[in-house]
Amino acid sequence: MKVIHRGFALAFGLVPFSLAGQAWAQTNADNDIQPVGQRPPPTEEAPEIQAIPDIGGVLTPKGRLVIEPEFQYSHASVNRLTFRGVEILSTLQIGVLAAEDIDRDTFTAAVTGRLGVTDRLEMELRLPYLYRDDTANFSVNEANEPFDLERSQSGDGLGDIELAAHYQMNSGRNGGPFFVGNLRYKSTTGEGPFDVDRDSNGIEKELPTGSGFHSIEPSVTMLLPSAPAVYFANLGYLFNLKDDINENVGDVRVKEVDPGDAVRLSLGMSYSINPKSSFTLGYKNDFIQETDTTFVNPDTGNSITQSSRSLNVGSMLLGWSYQMSNDSVFNLGLEFGVTEDAPDTTLTLRTPIGLNVF
Template identity: 25%
Template sequence: MDKTLLASAASCALAFAPALHAQDIGTTTSPKDQADVTALASQLQALKSSYAREVRRLRELDMQVQALQARLQGKVPANTLPSEPVAAGAQSMAAAGADHSAPRGSSDHPASEAGSPAEAAQARPTRSIQDALLQEHAVFDRKLTIENGITYSRYDRKQLTLNGFLALDAIFLGNIAIENVESDSLTYNLAARYGINPRWTLNLDVPYLGRKTVYQKGGAGGSAAAIAEEQTTGSGIGDVSLSANYKLFAETGAVPDTVLTFGVTAPTGRAPYGIDWKVIERDNDQYIRFAVPEKQPTGNGLWQANIGASVVKTMDPAIIFANLGYIHAFPRSFGDIDTDPQTRNPGRVKLGNAYYFGAGVAFAFNERTSLSLSFSDKLSAKASLRNKDTPWTKVIGSDANAAAFNMGVTYALNQRTTMVTLLGIGLTPDAPDYTITFKVPYMF
């Protein structure tokens, strides 16, 4: 069939060429010749459009045959993946059938409209790419998605402290202590994504986390060889966040798919301010050498608002994405911000504003599986404290730069369920050493 169409197109082109040559050399043409040229040109355009439609139909039929063969071999369940290409194929076949019933040269059915359903299906990202972008961007063609996720984070930081002075520029007199903080956290996250319309989606994230932190300090009892160790834990609901995504631009030509994000985070978790610390060791002059919190916090204690933007651009065979945003924390008063259980000191806390950005690329291996690689960074300014009738005081060491390299793999288990695996590797001391995340989004 394809060879016949190509032969017909070639013959039309050969018949059309002499007429053009005759015009170039100034040969006088009659109205009948001009009508023949116009008819041949219309026929050639119709044959080209028909050939393009048939090629698209062949591709779609080939995908359906492969899916049926995989089902017969027991590789996939009865609700065959991919569902979207099959539906797109049916739409394009119906559109092609409707076009065959009309005259080929009719201006009421231009060639550009004949293949539009299939072209739209081709332009739409595959299922695996949509699953990957759901973690960094937003997908608007899903009515409701419920996502269950578990994240494990590991943080280990060592610090050398010197308590003394340097004599004769060479001899240190005093205590040398090594402080080590090891933290493990396990977070269960329940998220819901609801698509209001093709431009708006709503997102709700509810975390529940458990933390265990081990504090180690050298120089116990004034001896550099002695090490003291204490462990504290904490668990409970974290800070709940609600956000909305708005599609500003759809991808067309050089314009990337652009989405704006607006969100708010409520301080539903246990705040870190006012938690009593227990003293492990004091000096002879009652100076506290080693103290740890009695329990671990599960939230930051403040209301936060964020605004961000993310873009996605298709660069066959890959898709690149990037995002940036700003987080503002609102000051809040607490009845006690002191760590001493014997003292009650009310005050206000203001976290530093934060900026985040990232970029990455996603590859679709097939309709089920995709791989994404990305870099992310979050820059946080210093926090400030204020007691009653005193000015704001910045907290030394409270600023942070948390950068990470991330790698993710998505696999569609069936038509509605996906398995997402993410690995994050910390690149700066303020970022966790590594994080491992497993998510299972379910589409309704």
């Protein structure tokens, strides 16, 4: 008997396509190939993008709990040359020439729990712990009197706890795309930038471990299976809620801060190599609006509002996933910043482990 099979199944829970689920045998005198048995009915589960977090995918089945330990390392550097003064010729400058070299390293250890409430609804809780380390070197040349300044800062502690809900909106029948609705809330459990101690000049004595502001992010994820690949796209809007600060920073009193909202976009493709391995290639971009800060003039008592510049944070995504067992997966994700405002590199290791609880 001659048997033809697909060779491997997608690593995202998809049933095989085309000849999947059918055995073929030469059974008659004319050696015509006749099917033996029929393919199983199409699955209604959306494929999962395992190697990149926060994209969405297969929701946790009803009654199943997934515990996901995670380690993340992020590095960002800033090299900037600034001149403040008058330039008469390209070789003659009168004023202050300053060079900055700043390196920022962030280490995050987190545990995420996901529970399948129904076959289409999943709840999520993420508990992060952060360690941050910044090293800054300043070189200033003022009136031909150069001097160097080096400053190192660090901070560690509980980060901002996050809650999320994911709901699969359709069944993806007949080869159509799946749509998953997501809603994420980020708390202020981490120490924010206005919670840390500062010296008389308003300089932080330690680095914050949280944003200091509540945020809500609704988003929609689209997943389109096309064996042996899965195409994905995610579009969301991050609402950062403004807050009354009423804190003195050096000689200035900060009255209110309204962090800029952000439009978040990601897209890409995940490709199944064999039944246990897959890789993911994608791109994401956050368009962050200006942050408005209201200061109070200590002399006149008048309020002044200043706006920061908007940010464009774009990164290439590269991921790899390996199915260690039926209940555990090893995921490696890499992000490479491609815009000036993005971190240089971000490495993420995740190992979700599943178990049935009801």
